[in-house]
Amino acid sequence: MIIRGAFLDLQTSLTCGQAFRWKWMGNQYHGVVQGKVIILKAGSYETFQLKSSGPFDYHSYFRLDDDLEKIYGSFSGDPHMPTITRLYPGMRILRQEPFETLISYIISQVSNIPRITRTIETLSHRYGTRIRFNGEVYHSFPSAEQLSRVRESSFRKMGLGYRARYVRNAVQRVIDDSWDLDTLKKKSYDEAKTILMSLEGVGDKVADCVLLFSLDKLEAFPVDRWVRRIVKYLYFQDYDPSEKRIHEWARDHFGTFAGYAQQYLFHHARQHPESCN
DNA sequence: GACCAGGTCATCA
DNA sequence: TGATGACATGGT
Numbered sequence: 001m002i003i004r005g006a007f008l009d010l011q012t013s014l015t016c017g018q019a020f021r022w023k024w025m026g027n028q029y030h031g032v033v034q035g036k037v038i039i040l041k042a043g044s045y046e047t048f049q050l051k052s053s054g055p056f057d058y059h060s061y062f063r064l065d066d067d068l069e070k071i072y073g074s075f076s077g078d079p080h081m082p083t084i085t086r087l088y089p090g091m092r093i094l095r096q097e098p099f100e101t102l103i104s105y106i107i108s109q110v111s112n113i114p115r116i117t118r119t120i121e122t123l124s125h126r127y128g129t130r131i132r133f134n135g136e137v138y139h140s141f142p143s144a145e146q147l148s149r150v151r152e153s154s155f156r157k158m159g160l161g162y163r164a165r166y167v168r169n170a171v172q173r174v175i176d177d178s179w180d181l182d183t184l185k186k187k188s189y190d191e192a193k194t195i196l197m198s199l200e201g202v203g204d205k206v207a208d209c210v211l212l213f214s215l216d217k218l219e220a221f222p223v224d225r226w227v228r229r230i231v232k233y234l235y236f237q238d239y240d241p242s243e244k245r246i247h248e249w250a251r252d253h254f255g256t257f258a259g260y261a262q263q264y265l266f267h268h269a270r271q272h273p274e275s276c277n
Numbered sequence: 278g279a280c281c282a283g284g285t286c287a288t289c290a
Numbered sequence: 291t292g293a294t295g296a297c298a299t300g301g302t
Contacts, residue, residue, distance in 0.1 A: 227283080290294105
């Protein structure tokens with residue numbers, strides 16, 4: 001199937017560090033979303049080729065309803081964002097699955113993207129559902145049910161370290177309370193964040209990532225080391241802002257689309273570390 | 278081998 | 291509220 005006319009930078013959107021399961025193989029991106037194998041290839045201007053093992057709502061996954069021009073426009077009063085958004089046009093926030101996002105970002109803390117990717121791959125390979133497609137074997141990200149049979153010690157052996165207990169507890173909570181994380185979409189940002197943070201090992205940052213990347217809260221502004229670095233350099237040169245101060249500032253300064261601003265700042269900081277010194 | 282990584286939590290002033 | 295260190299481990 002060919003998708004036309006989407007303002008979407010496939011490569012940057014898939015590899016800017018928000019999703020961990022996309023692999024570049026044979027000139028295409030291969031991934032598994034909602035238990036389906038998805039293969040994507042960028043064609044000439046604004047066309048994409050999509051193959052999948054089952055129905056895939058790419059419009060929803062890539063959030064094609066988000067009007068990027070309008071979002072960029074909402075940052076036009078900022079001294080830096082017009083330049084930064086222009087460097088990565090078409091980079092979109094993805095709408096990922098809440099459970100996968102929660103577990104992935106619990107794992108991500110104080111780690112690095114290559115390691116996070118590898119760990120999540122191992123987790124999927126061991127406990128996810130095996131899917132054959134086009135002669136290749138893929139694995140879905142495991143469900144809470146599938147992970148509920150895994151001991152904390154097994155997570156530890158996979159290299160999760162102290163995060164093993166957090167993952168184990170989060171899985172247990174989802175199973176015990178028959179917790180459908182999607183219901184958090186209907187709650188306010190603050191309510192949903194409070195609920196997520198009631199999980200051990202889920203603090204400000206992980207909660208914001210889950211809210212932004214899977215629960216439609218575009219006002220979430222995850223602050224990690226990279227974001228703190230670039231925000232401090234670009235906007236707070238005379239003093240060192242506290243975590244709380246950065247959050248207040250981001251909400252006031254960027255408003256409803258703070259999450260998009262965050263992702264562009266994060267990506268830019270990683271592409272150009274020298275721009276933060 | 279040192280330093281760092283998409284943090285969180287407990288503890289103490 | 292704000293500062294500090296422990297937590298496990300692997301990438302560079």
